[in-house]
């Protein structure tokens with residue numbers, strides 16, 4: 001009976017994959033619907049707080065785990081023991097390519113000029129970039145030259161100077177170029193050292209380290225500096241003051257040493273040679289305790305395995321957990337994928353979570369349209385089970401990039417941080433939109449306190465359910481060139497299945513609010529409470545009352561304020577802004593639309609969206 005059922009479902013899926021015309025969607029749904037009970041068991045089977053608690057204990061116990069460190073080696077041994085203890089199978093380690101062994105040592109940067117108060121000096125918040133060379137003993141002192149971008153760097157005489165690369169964050173991929181290439185390009189201009197404005201949209205006076213050079217040690221000492229200190233140095237330079245810094249970096253590099261990746265499996269019952277691979281990376285930078293980057297990804301992979309094991313499920317294909325070592329140097333998985341290239345045809349999909357385990361949305365997937373259709377059907381089961389199952393394009397990860405190059409579909413966790421990255425990483429002034437990933441990334445603040453137990457549980461449900469259904473379904477996930485949003489739109493009618501947020505009320509940025517004229521209603525825009533109150537009032541005053549309370553005219557900028565307020569407002573209104581997403585409540589819920597131009601234009605668009613929603617009676621979504 002079981003065999004017949006499986007044969008039937010295989011035939012159904014085959015029909016779907018071959019594009020059997022009419023009924024194709026239904027056939028797909030029938031095939032995937034066979035896994036509804038499995039998904040529900042996984043969703044219900046997560047022990048609240050257990051994965052977070054494991055991660056807290058792990059990161060408290062080992063702290064940071066930079067490649068080449070004793071902590072990383074001990075963490076590898078610990079993970080192997082954990083996997084054995086949990087009854088996972090084929091538990092072993094595999095050697096990585098040789099990795100740098102870089103040690104930070106003592107470091108400091110002191111502003112020696114221009115402080116006005118006598119001899120007082122100021123300590124700057126810096127963190128040497130990974131693989132930076134150190135300064136000579138005793139450090140170096142030099143004038144600071146501030147540049148905002150490459151063309152400004154190319155136009156200055158930086159001989160004998162410390163260059164401050166003060167590029168403001170517009171998105172990780174774009175701005176991180178200053179961290180990776182800054183030392184080499186500043187050295188070409190004759191600089192003796194480089195300070196790089198931290199690659200982050202927001203972070204309270206924290207320097208963000210990270211790899212300083214993509215091809216070996218940096219040619220000159222290089223360190224990240226906090227946003228606040230970069231701003232201060234830039235202000236001083238703009239005033240024409242003589243800015244000087246004494247920099248001392250004790251970092252140095254030893255001979256390369258190989259690391260170990262940890263592998264543990266639950267062997268497939270019927271197609272053990274076919275593999276669904278779940279991964280995160282075990283190494284971190286040497287600051288904080290590597291909970292966001294990437295202890296959370298590690299916990300998701302391991303705890304998905306533990307969940308399946310604890311529920312006594314035996315997948316059809318093999319579930320393989322891999323903990324990479326050396327991601328931060330960009331080489332934690334290169335040897336693994338070289339040595340497993342022949343197996344690539346049997347690796348159904350490779351998952352890597354490395355963008356923080358924050359509020360999950362679902363799965364990001366780099367795979368063809370047919371695979372997206374399958375994943376969407378799985379996502380619907382997750383949603384029916386009360387969990388998060390959106391499917392979007394763009395699955396990625398440093399350690400699965402080589403797998404994807406071999407034709408293996410790639411998946412990553414879609415969360416608020418990845419949504420932000422996909423939006424181009426714009427609107428740096430609003431932490432709520434950014435997700436928190438790049439706020440904590442590569443800093444002393446990357447600890448488990450940055451994460452939330454409930455969000456980790458939610459991510460675990462999503463991660464484990466997609467993985468297990470991909471491991472159990474009758475045919476392997478279809479593979480081929482990954483579909484982009486246009487292809488998904490054309491074939492499936494939408495680019496993603498991200499559910500709209502339930503409430504359209506959140507204000508994205510205080511920047512959107514005009515300067516205060518004293519009226520409280522200039523402040524808030526429409527908060528949940530505001531709307532609730534307005535709609536309560538409307539039940540007394542009628543719809544007109546509601547309208548009066550929310551009419552943007554009532555919080556017109558400037559109001560009847562003074563000339564100072566008017567000038568302030570004009571300055572505010574004409575401030576140029578990059579693209580800012582506006583949430584607009586529409587038929588599908590809250591949609592995001594991009595608006596650019598001036599702050600005034602953005603605010604008008606935002607208020608227009610709210611007004612429209614209200615006029616169409618759609619504020620009922622706020623219930």
Ligand SMILES: [Zn+2]
Pocket residue numbers: 281293294327354
């Ligand atoms: Zn990472």
